[in-house]
Amino acid sequence: MSPEARSKVMSRIRGKDTAPERVLASLLEPHGILWEAHVRSLPGRPDFVFAEQKVAVFVDGDFWHGWRFPLWRHKLQEKWAAKIAANRERDRKNHRRLRRLGWTVIRIWEHQLKKAPEACRERVLHALDTPYL
Template sequence: MVDHVDSVRRSAIMASVHSKDTRPELIVRRTIHALGYRFRLHKRDLPGKPDLVLARHRLAVFVHGCFWHRHPGCSKASLPKTHQDYWREKFAANRERDERVYAELTTAGWRVEVVWQCETRDKARLRQRLAETIGRYTKP
């Protein structure tokens, strides 16, 4: 298959895809900070380098893109029309890695929470969900 955009444009598109400091991640950070919680970012000493780590509460938060991590039932988790075998393999590897990382963190005594990209659109609902989630983990 031939790419429908030239190599310069494709390079620019791929360069704009980031793994850190994405818009959904920044929204989640602001929300958790506004709730009064403090956190660390991308802790390298933890499996999977969670996007946010609330060490006091032993909580690792991942902010996942619906497309890359295959959010079940989400319209953003569509399969590209070209090179489908490649994409299926890529997405399967991403999901397997995610599950392995969650298991490693859980075994090490961490709680894991995933916030999906599409959940960051409704800020009030996100705030309520995060307040309830983190509240479950706070020590009395």
């Protein structure tokens, strides 16, 4: 792929309101739960923030956040391997920062939402100590 074509493809990738985020939102909405999205004042700008309960939820794409990265890192150009490695390190640092601030951190992977969306919803509801409907 040419650099121009790659640039065009990469520019279309969104950081907010992604399809996996919309799936999780649609699972939580029937429960009447309110959240803030991408709160800038918190480390890592979590995708879902439940401030009253101090719960932060990240919905991570398998590729960009490196699900099982060591198994497929060798297939990437060094530029992309470095980018994903940096994303993973930033995720770890933000997780630790939030925990030190007293937050419960939940990380939901894209493939988990596809395979078992109800289980993902239950993880969040359990952390919020909210009865299931």
